[in-house]
């Protein structure tokens with residue numbers, strides 16, 4: 001017989017499996033201290049419920065802490081765009097690639113200049129489009145992002161054509177059916193409202209939606225403050 005190594009001596013594991021129900025027991029023998037040739041040993045036996053609970057907890061911790069990629073569509077809109085006290089920020093997702101472009105508004109250049117001065121492209125989560133087509137309403141957590149572009153106009157083989165160039169900022173609305181932050185002046189009338197300069201996606205430059213947003217959205221009050229006529233994709237036909 002080979003002598004036990006010190007490691008084996010410190011922690012001996014003893015597994016035994018019986019017939020059903022499965023019996024599973026772990027015994028650990030610890031050497032607590034050693035004086036001369038006398039060893040004090042402690043034997044700990046873990047009963048089955050504790051082993052099962054430990055394994056379950058371990059699996060749960062692994063599951064919860066495993067870095068799941070943020071899916072642009074499955075994640076709740078509030079997690080994506082709202083921080084403490086209702087502070088709105090631009091969602092940390094590639095909305096240009098992963099979300100639905102609802103439509104683009106072309107802002108005509110001043111008189112005497114041809115083409116467009118800028119474009120406003122509006123994005124939302126694909127699942128909000130699906131829900132809107134069914135119900136005619138934006139579901140809780142819907143994020144609308146209006147992205148502002150400067151335009152460049154050129155003569156092309158198709159004629160005089162304007163295209164989007166530099167991004168200059170964003171307007172964001174987050175649908176809130178539960179009046180979540182009644183004391184925050186960026187929240188109200190069923191939405192969180194915020195405007196961002198292109199240099200800062202986290203801190204809005206708007207402070208009070210009643211002053212900064214509402215009067216301009218008054219014409220579309222009856223369609224939940226949204227210019228839905230610009231978004232043919234929301235129609236059911």
Ligand code: HEC
Pocket residue numbers: 105120122144145146171172173192193194195206209212213214216217225226227228230
């Ligand atoms: C000068 C008027 C004006 C102001 C101020 C304004 N909006 Fe708008 N907004 C519009 C118009 C008009 C549209 C649609 C056409 C366009 O973009 O030119 C629009 C579109 C939007 C859209 C796209 C969804 C939609 O309603 O069609 C969002 C999001 C938006 N605005 C958010 C905001 C927020 C947030 C504020 C305040 C911080 C704000 N807007 C202030 C006039 C305004």
